[in-house]
Amino acid sequence: MGSDEAYNFVFKVVLIGESGVGKSNLLSRFTKNEFNHDSRTTIGVEFSTRTVQLGTLTIKAQIWDTAGLERYRAITSAYYRGAVGALLVYDIAKHLTYESVERWLKELYDHADPHIVVMLVGNKTDLETLRTVPTEEAKDFAEKNGLLFMETSALESTNVEAAFHDVLAEIHRKVASKEVTRGSISAVSISNPSASGGDSQEERKTCCKNL
Amino acid sequence: MALADQSQQWYPTSVQVTVFQARNLRIKGKNGTNDAYAIMQVAKDKFSTSVAEKCVAPVWKEEATFDLPLFHHGNTERCTLYIIVMHRALVGLDKLLGQAVINLVELHEKKSRNKTEWFKLLDKNGKADKDRGEVLLDIQFMRNNMTASMFDLSMQDKPRSRIGKLKDKIRGKKKDGFSDSASAIVPSTTQVMTDSEGEGDAHMDSPGVKKKSKMKTLFAPKSNLQRNVSQSMSTLGSLPEKNSALSGSRSSGLNMDSPEVKKKFKFLAHKRTGSTDSKVSQGPFSLLGRSKQSAGEQNNLCINGSHVYAEEPEPKMTKAGSSLSLNSSGQGSVEDLRRGQGRHNSDVSVESLKGLSLPSYRAEMRERDLLEQRRKEQEQQEEENRQAEERRREEARRLQEEHARQEEQERRRQEEARQAEEERRLQEEARRQEALRRQEEARKAEEQKHQEEASVSDRLSSLFGIIRKKEEKKEEPPEQPAPALQEEKHRSAPHSLFREHAEVPLPLASTNPFEEISLSPEPLNPFEEHPPGPQREVRSPHTPSTGFPSRTAKVSAVKPRPHPVKPLSSLESQTPTSISSGRDIKSSVIHENMPLRMKVTSSVESGPYSQLTQDELISLVVKQQAELSKKDGKILELEEYIDNLLVRVIEEKPSILLTMGSTKKAC
Numbered sequence: 001m002g003s004d005e006a007y008n009f010v011f012k013v014v015l016i017g018e019s020g021v022g023k024s025n026l027l028s029r030f031t032k033n034e035f036n037h038d039s040r041t042t043i044g045v046e047f048s049t050r051t052v053q054l055g056t057l058t059i060k061a062q063i064w065d066t067a068g069l070e071r072y073r074a075i076t077s078a079y080y081r082g083a084v085g086a087l088l089v090y091d092i093a094k095h096l097t098y099e100s101v102e103r104w105l106k107e108l109y110d111h112a113d114p115h116i117v118v119m120l121v122g123n124k125t126d127l128e129t130l131r132t133v134p135t136e137e138a139k140d141f142a143e144k145n146g147l148l149f150m151e152t153s154a155l156e157s158t159n160v161e162a163a164f165h166d167v168l169a170e171i172h173r174k175v176a177s178k179e180v181t182r183g184s185i186s187a188v189s190i191s192n193p194s195a196s197g198g199d200s201q202e203e204r205k206t207c208c209k210n211l
Numbered sequence: 212m213a214l215a216d217q218s219q220q221w222y223p224t225s226v227q228v229t230v231f232q233a234r235n236l237r238i239k240g241k242n243g244t245n246d247a248y249a250i251m252q253v254a255k256d257k258f259s260t261s262v263a264e265k266c267v268a269p270v271w272k273e274e275a276t277f278d279l280p281l282f283h284h285g286n287t288e289r290c291t292l293y294i295i296v297m298h299r300a301l302v303g304l305d306k307l308l309g310q311a312v313i314n315l316v317e318l319h320e321k322k323s324r325n326k327t328e329w330f331k332l333l334d335k336n337g338k339a340d341k342d343r344g345e346v347l348l349d350i351q352f353m354r355n356n357m358t359a360s361m362f363d364l365s366m367q368d369k370p371r372s373r374i375g376k377l378k379d380k381i382r383g384k385k386k387d388g389f390s391d392s393a394s395a396i397v398p399s400t401t402q403v404m405t406d407s408e409g410e411g412d413a414h415m416d417s418p419g420v421k422k423k424s425k426m427k428t429l430f431a432p433k434s435n436l437q438r439n440v441s442q443s444m445s446t447l448g449s450l451p452e453k454n455s456a457l458s459g460s461r462s463s464g465l466n467m468d469s470p471e472v473k474k475k476f477k478f479l480a481h482k483r484t485g486s487t488d489s490k491v492s493q494g495p496f497s498l499l500g501r502s503k504q505s506a507g508e509q510n511n512l513c514i515n516g517s518h519v520y521a522e523e524p525e526p527k528m529t530k531a532g533s534s535l536s537l538n539s540s541g542q543g544s545v546e547d548l549r550r551g552q553g554r555h556n557s558d559v560s561v562e563s564l565k566g567l568s569l570p571s572y573r574a575e576m577r578e579r580d581l582l583e584q585r586r587k588e589q590e591q592q593e594e595e596n597r598q599a600e601e602r603r604r605e606e607a608r609r610l611q612e613e614h615a616r617q618e619e620q621e622r623r624r625q626e627e628a629r630q631a632e633e634e635r636r637l638q639e640e641a642r643r644q645e646a647l648r649r650q651e652e653a654r655k656a657e658e659q660k661h662q663e664e665a666s667v668s669d670r671l672s673s674l675f676g677i678i679r680k681k682e683e684k685k686e687e688p689p690e691q692p693a694p695a696l697q698e699e700k701h702r703s704a705p706h707s708l709f710r711e712h713a714e715v716p717l718p719l720a721s722t723n724p725f726e727e728i729s730l731s732p733e734p735l736n737p738f739e740e741h742p743p744g745p746q747r748e749v750r751s752p753h754t755p756s757t758g759f760p761s762r763t764a765k766v767s768a769v770k771p772r773p774h775p776v777k778p779l780s781s782l783e784s785q786t787p788t789s790i791s792s793g794r795d796i797k798s799s800v801i802h803e804n805m806p807l808r809m810k811v812t813s814s815v816e817s818g819p820y821s822q823l824t825q826d827e828l829i830s831l832v833v834k835q836q837a838e839l840s841k842k843d844g845k846i847l848e849l850e851e852y853i854d855n856l857l858v859r860v861i862e863e864k865p866s867i868l869l870t871m872g873s874t875k876k877a878c
Contacts (some may be wrong), residue, residue: 045868
């Protein structure tokens, strides 16, 4: 069913951001097309995968999610290790989560590959009426810091696909342009077609839909 | 000459300080407000106001009275008033917002001063570091009034050189102070003086006899006595060398700190049995000598006294008769002393007593006093001549008085019985209360356990809940003492009109007012460890304004008690406790039921922690915090362990971390 189909790249993407901004729901929306209204705080670390088609290339996105806790944890460096992309999520209705973006950026750059592709994601656009973080402000900030930017709603499934797609595309662009030839990205890309255990995300998605 | 000068000067024996409000305070609390309270301190006496919560410009309107022993420049340390404004911190130490340091001696000399004025707040070293705002204070210097009536009546009849003079002064003051009774007292002046002199003579008859019994009575009547009496005695004991000087300036050294009184008192008892004894024993006399209306009050005194000195009221009763003779012997010894060794001393002692008995009065009254004084001086000489004669007369008088006294005693005994009954009832009430509280605590503890089983976050929030509850609780206690105060206020409404705490007018006004009052302190029981004892102090000049245990006066660690300081006046007093005022009024109307009622309402309204004192609550929270942090530590350890496991998994077999959902789906 294509689950064993070859893919050209495996990209590890991490989700970061304050607790409660909707990282886990972004992940489940993207990988399972699910949204859990009363999801709990994430405990531990987990990841999901989804294979996407970028032009002619098949890319397996391995998206990692963990609790958005503040303090340093032993897993921090392990969590970032090998990540080629990151979605830095904040809640457009909670300005505090936006204010801590810089702190997350710093942690990211401290532990991850310097060439990591980062997208600033303003989640929960469904709460437009409660918005406290203006789109323009965040956009400006993203530009200034060389980040991609997208506003999403995991609840309404708005821009979730696009966000991940853009990040993966950008990663691929970097890899393809040989901008990054060393470090984790190349390592990941090396382990491509023959890798085992690759599932077709598309198929799974249909599964999920049936559920 | 010098003496005369001094005696014409007006020395306050106490100062009444009212803390009205503060403004422009620095903000140390949350949300730009403070939970502010003020500590008033002179020497070692401290009083704390209630906490004005969540405000920028707190208004307290609470007053306290301090004794001013040795009020002169050489003693500025003990004559300095500190007003310390604090912010009550929920956790940790309360924060200093600022303090005002006021030299009372200088202030007193500044005749032009306003009684009510703003004082700047300084830092903890008493320096002006930055703008800390100001506090509005009313500072009134006073003479003690309480004992005035007592001594006037008891010692009245001692025409002795200086004593007489003093007495005159006193009387003058008293007239001013007790406008009601003035007329009644004036005529009796000279007469009475002679009387007591006679008394002294009579006592001489049995000079050295009955030492043992004297020792006993020393304590028994003592308990009857108001503080002042003991004070004066302590003065004598502690400052013997100064006595001669003291006799001139009656104010100096007359007032000892109330906290010290007890100690010195005892000490004295050993040291100067004779003289002290006489003075002590005069106490009851003076009480007895007073108008009959004061019977009820006496009673209260006794009870309180008994509390303070851990003496049963009964002995006093039984000794009433014998105390007469004892008194006389005591008196005799006084005479002896006077003649034998230190005339000064004994003179002083009496004078000091006189000084104590001076009613509090304002500066305006001084003129009259001076006139009186001069007249006194003349009289003194005459009086000395008349002494012998007067003593004889006194004897006769005493016989009459004895009758009256016996009657009094009868009445008192009845009172006491009633009081005892009430006390018993209240104690029962308290016990029941205790049980209830314990139950609630147990229940709480259970709840606690349940909560602890819940998740960490749950527990944290519950802790906050507890703290919040605690806060509510803190507000609760004040409600309960309030009624007592209010009642007090009802009762003392006439007093506050004069602010002179006129002892005499009150009994005249109502025959049995103290029976009711005796109830009022009781409601405090559950909250104050010393039940009814210090209540009498309300009347004592040392703390004319407080209905609170002497303990409060002695506190060194000043956590704001619910209501350590009595609110200003009958009208204003309702504001600080406005929530409960309605109920209070009701309860004060129905005196008998009051304690019951209040307890019921409180327990109904304030939940499980209501019965705990603030200290208990704090310790409870602290305990729980400790527990929490211990568990947090464990959680942290676990998390670390899991993290380390995770790291290994991530590095060696990340596929394990594939989300459950997807793995399921994969299957």
